Amino acid sequence: MSDDNVGDSMGAASLHNHSNLGDDSGLVAERIRVTTDGTLLIDDVDCTVARGSLSALVGPNGAGKSTLLRALTAVQTPAAGSVTFGSNDLLGMPRRQRARLAAFVEQDATTDTSLTVGMVVALGRLPHQSLWEADSPESAAIIAASLETVEMTAFREREFQSLSGGEKQRVMLARALAQQPQLLTLDEPTNHLDIAAQLAVLELLSSLRSTGVTVLAALHDLSLAASYCDHIIVLSHGRVVAAGATETVLTEQLIADVYGVTASILRNPVTGKPVIGFSPA
Numbered sequence: 257m258s259d260d261n262v263g264d265s266m267g268a269a270s271l272h273n274h275s276n277l278g279d280d281s282g283l284v285a286e287r288i289r290v291t292t293d294g295t296l297l298i299d300d301v302d303c304t305v306a307r308g309s310l311s312a313l314v315g316p317n318g319a320g321k322s323t324l325l326r327a328l329t330a331v332q333t334p335a336a337g338s339v340t341f342g343s344n345d346l347l348g349m350p351r352r353q354r355a356r357l358a359a360f361v362e363q364d365a366t367t368d369t370s371l372t373v374g375m376v377v378a379l380g381r382l383p384h385q386s387l388w389e390a391d392s393p394e395s396a397a398i399i400a401a402s403l404e405t406v407e408m409t410a411f412r413e414r415e416f417q418s419l420s421g422g423e424k425q426r427v428m429l430a431r432a433l434a435q436q437p438q439l440l441t442l443d444e445p446t447n448h449l450d451i452a453a454q455l456a457v458l459e460l461l462s463s464l465r466s467t468g469v470t471v472l473a474a475l476h477d478l479s480l481a482a483s484y485c486d487h488i489i490v491l492s493h494g495r496v497v498a499a500g501a502t503e504t505v506l507t508e509q510l511i512a513d514v515y516g517v518t519a520s521i522l523r524n525p526v527t528g529k530p531v532i533g534f535s536p537a
């Protein structure tokens with residue numbers, strides 16, 4: 257993905273179609289508790305993501321990032337807690353209605369059936385279509401724009417299963433874009449991507465802000481999180497240990513405490529954005 261293309265057509269073509277919720281609050285999760293097979297994985301988590309912001313969910317392996325994202329998006333119903341977006345009760349609302357509002361790009365998503373890339377992206381349109389409705393010209397344009405945004409147009413007729421990990425990741429992002437969500441959550445969206453594609457995804461997520469989309473992404477790369485995200489939520493052992501504005505939260509001390517490494521927060525001489533170097537503690 258080149259920076260030139262990122263977020264341009266998609267932003268214009270398909271992410272302006274947002275109804276007014278009449279309530280500007282973003283994602284608000286309160287007292288989320290997730291238990292799996294008797295093990296408490298998420299322990300009374302409160303977190304907020306401001307409307308129209310880009311936030312990162314960070315933390316060490318096993319901290320509970322995927323589990324929390326799955327709970328926030330009702331993929332796994334939490335044992336307790338509430339999740340609202342504006343005036344919408346995300347956990348209580350019908351699935352189809354929720355899918356018109358919120359999209360979730362899971363980590364290493366797979367499909368069992370032999371769908372083409374175009375079909376996978378078209379699945380993102382289903383929440384917006386009535387049962388008897390064939391693909392409308394508007395939907396077709398949105399699907400095409402979504403593929404174009406992630407530079408996967410040439411792969412449209414390929415079987416999804418035949419793609420590389422990075423190509424699959426881009427297609428799943430295109431599917432989420434085709435869903436025209438107001439809330440977009442992503443679990444490690446830069447997984448499998450080369451450096452250029454990683455930057456392109458973060459540029460794209462940044463650009464979604466200008467269309468009012470609220471974005472929360474679990475990220476392992478703290479330099480990317482520091483460079484692109486407005487806010488950071490830090491998870492450790494299933495609990496939020498810090499949250500707030502990126503430059504306030506992501507300190508060398510916090511990284512040492514949470515990850516057990518020595519961190520040096522530097523400046524990229526070209527972009528002026530933070531770059532974090534690490535060494536063993």
Ligand SMILES: Nc1ncnc2c1ncn2[C@@H]1O[C@H](COP(=O)(O)OP(=O)(O)OP(=O)(O)O)[C@@H](O)[C@H]1O
Nearest residue numbers: 292293295297315316317318319320321322323324
């Ligand atoms: N069925 C289960 N029983 C017990 N523990 C589980 C179960 N499923 C997941 N876990 C544990 O829950 C914890 C949180 O997992 P999760 O995948 O949410 O972490 P993560 O922060 O996304 O990790 P990573 O950065 O490695 O992707 C892990 O320690 C994992 O081993």
